[in-house]
Amino acid sequence: MPSHFTIIGNYISPYVRKVLVCMELKGQAYEIDPITPFVGDDRFSALSPLRRIPVLIEGDMVLNDSSVICQYLEDRFPTPSLYPADIAQRAKARWLEEYCDTHLANVLVWKLFYQKAVLRHIFHEDADDAMVEHARSVEIPAALDYLESQLPEEGFVFGDLSIADISIASYFRTASFVRYVIDAARWPRMAALVARTQALPVFQRLAHWEDTMLRLPVTEQRAALQAAGAPLTSWTMGTHAPRKGLARME
Structure with a gap:
C-alpha cells in the first residue's frame, strides 16, 4: 500500500x-x-x-x-x-547539511530574508538595517569563503547529488527572494554549484509553486x-x- x-x-x-x-x-x-x-x-x-x-x-x-x-x-x-556511500563522505555531507541548517540559516534566513521579507510583510515592522548590512558585508562572505573551500572545481560536492548540494542550494534559493546573488567572480565554485543544483527538474518544479x-x-x-x-x-x-x-x- x-x-x-x-x-x-x-x-x-x-x-x-x-x-x-x-x-x-x-x-x-x-x-x-x-x-x-x-x-x-x-x-x-x-x-x-x-x-x-x-x-x-x-x-x-x-x-x-x-x-x-x-x-x-x-x-x-x-x-x-542522497547520502554518500563512503562513511567519511557521508559524515561530511551531514556536517554540510548541519552547517546550512544552523549557520547559513542564521545569516541568510534570519538576518536577511526574515528582516527584509517576513518582518515587513507579516509583522509590518521595519528591518534592522545594521543587521542586514553586517550579514551582507561580513557574515555571508565569510560563510561563502568556507563553503568555496569545501567544493570541487566542478560537479556536485561528492560526485553524485547529495543532501549537501540540496541543502546549500535550498538556502540560496530563499536568499534570492530578497535579491541576494552569489558573486560568481569571487566564489565561482559556489555560484556554479547553486546554479547547477537549482537547475535540476525537481528544484524547478518546486520553484513553480514558490x-x-x-x-x-x-x-x-x-x-x-x-x-x-x-x-x-x-x-x-x-x-x-x-x-x-x-x-x-x-
Whole structure:
C-alpha cells in the first residue's frame, strides 16, 4: 500500500524545500499545508512544540526537524541514495547539511530574508538595517569563503547529488527572494554549484509553486496555490493572526 505523507510547511522555507526535494527524488507523493510557522494554530503547536516547520505526518507518526525527516526518508526509501556511500563522505555531507541548517540559516534566513521579507510583510515592522548590512558585508562572505573551500572545481560536492548540494542550494534559493546573488567572480565554485543544483527538474518544479505565492500576502497564498493545482491538504492549521513566539523554520 502506498505511503500517505502530509507536510506542514511553506514552500518558501529552505527547510521545507530540502524535505520536498528529497521526497520528490525518491518518488514519494505528498499533500502539503503550506503555512508559515508564524500563523500556525494550537493544533500546529501540538504537533510542533517548538513551532517550527517542516512537520511530516505519516499515519500516526509525526516527525519534526528537516534533517530528521530527510534521514528517515533515506532509511525508508534508500533508492536513489542522497547520502554518500563512503562513511567519511557521508559524515561530511551531514556536517554540510548541519552547517546550512544552523549557520547559513542564521545569516541568510534570519538576518536577511526574515528582516527584509517576513518582518515587513507579516509583522509590518521595519528591518534592522545594521543587521542586514553586517550579514551582507561580513557574515555571508565569510560563510561563502568556507563553503568555496569545501567544493570541487566542478560537479556536485561528492560526485553524485547529495543532501549537501540540496541543502546549500535550498538556502540560496530563499536568499534570492530578497535579491541576494552569489558573486560568481569571487566564489565561482559556489555560484556554479547553486546554479547547477537549482537547475535540476525537481528544484524547478518546486520553484513553480514558490513563484506562485512569493509576492502575495500570507492570507492569499493558499488560494493561489490551489488555483495553480498544488497538492494541498483539504484543511489548514493556518490562522490570520501571526505570532512570533518560538516560531522559526527548521
